[in-house]
Amino acid sequence: xxxxxxxxxxxxxxxxxxxxxxxxxxxxxxxxxxxxxxxxxxxxxxxxxxxxxxxxxxxxxxxxxxxxxxxxxxxxxxxxxxxxxxxxxxxxxxxxxxxxxxxxxxxxxx
Amino acid sequence: xxxxxxxxxxxxxxxxxxxxxxxxxxxxxxxxxxxxxxxxxxxxxxxxxxxxxxxxxxxxxxxxxxxxxxxxxxxxxxxxxxxxxxxxxxxxxxxxxxxxxxxxxxxxxxxxxxxxxxxxxxxxxxx
Numbered sequence: 001x002x003x004x005x006x007x008x009x010x011x012x013x014x015x016x017x018x019x020x021x022x023x024x025x026x027x028x029x030x031x032x033x034x035x036x037x038x039x040x041x042x043x044x045x046x047x048x049x050x051x052x053x054x055x056x057x058x059x060x061x062x063x064x065x066x067x068x069x070x071x072x073x074x075x076x077x078x079x080x081x082x083x084x085x086x087x088x089x090x091x092x093x094x095x096x097x098x099x100x101x102x103x104x105x106x107x108x109x110x
Numbered sequence: 111x112x113x114x115x116x117x118x119x120x121x122x123x124x125x126x127x128x129x130x131x132x133x134x135x136x137x138x139x140x141x142x143x144x145x146x147x148x149x150x151x152x153x154x155x156x157x158x159x160x161x162x163x164x165x166x167x168x169x170x171x172x173x174x175x176x177x178x179x180x181x182x183x184x185x186x187x188x189x190x191x192x193x194x195x196x197x198x199x200x201x202x203x204x205x206x207x208x209x210x211x212x213x214x215x216x217x218x219x220x221x222x223x224x225x226x227x228x229x230x231x232x233x234x235x236x237x
Contacts, residue, residue: 001172
């Protein structure tokens with residue numbers, strides 16, 4: 001159950017697009033289209049923003065989009081806004097009702 | 111609206127036990143699987159355990175297997191995470207999070223995300 005690999009930080013200017021990668025293995029990301037993404041602001045609980053690779057829950061902006069290729073999933077934030085500054089975590093199903101999270105990526109809006 | 115509330119956190123000595131509770135409102139609590147996820151201070155998220163809607167399926171991360179156990183009392187909509195033989199590296203905020211499904215895996219269908227989260231309960235293990 002090793003954590004999924006994410007870049008420690010990603011930054012961008014308002015209005016730009018950024019992409020966060022999430023790399024796992026053939027035991028998790030590569031085997032299941034069950035990657036989800038969570039946004040966490042400081043001292044707040046995580047919030048689901050993408051599930052099943054590319055689906056958005058009701059109420060989540062379409063500026064957030066997800067994709068996957070092989071063992072790597074990606075989250076793209078388009079039209080970056082100040083309020084997007086937060087930590088982002090990916091998660092993947094890892095079989096037998098177990099899960100693994102990414103190490104987290106801090107997004108900074110310059 | 112859907113709400114989850116954790117309770118039972120505090121400061122505990124290594125080797126002791128604590129029971130965290132998770133209470134849900136705004137939805138049929140007994141019809142959904144529930145997960146526990148923890149976050150050590152300044153660190154990332156770590157999946158801890160999952161229990162199905164009826165308690166028939168429980169899974170645990172290797173880091174807590176044999177020390178932590180899940181249970182739920184359907185008659186009073188209660189869910190508990192019993193944490194035994196606490197260690198300093200168990201220090202974290204513990205979140206309960208809802209699955210949008212009764213079970214994570216059933217009949218070849220998998221639901222593997224966490225749609226609502228509580229605000230967390232801080233457990234500090236220190237002598």
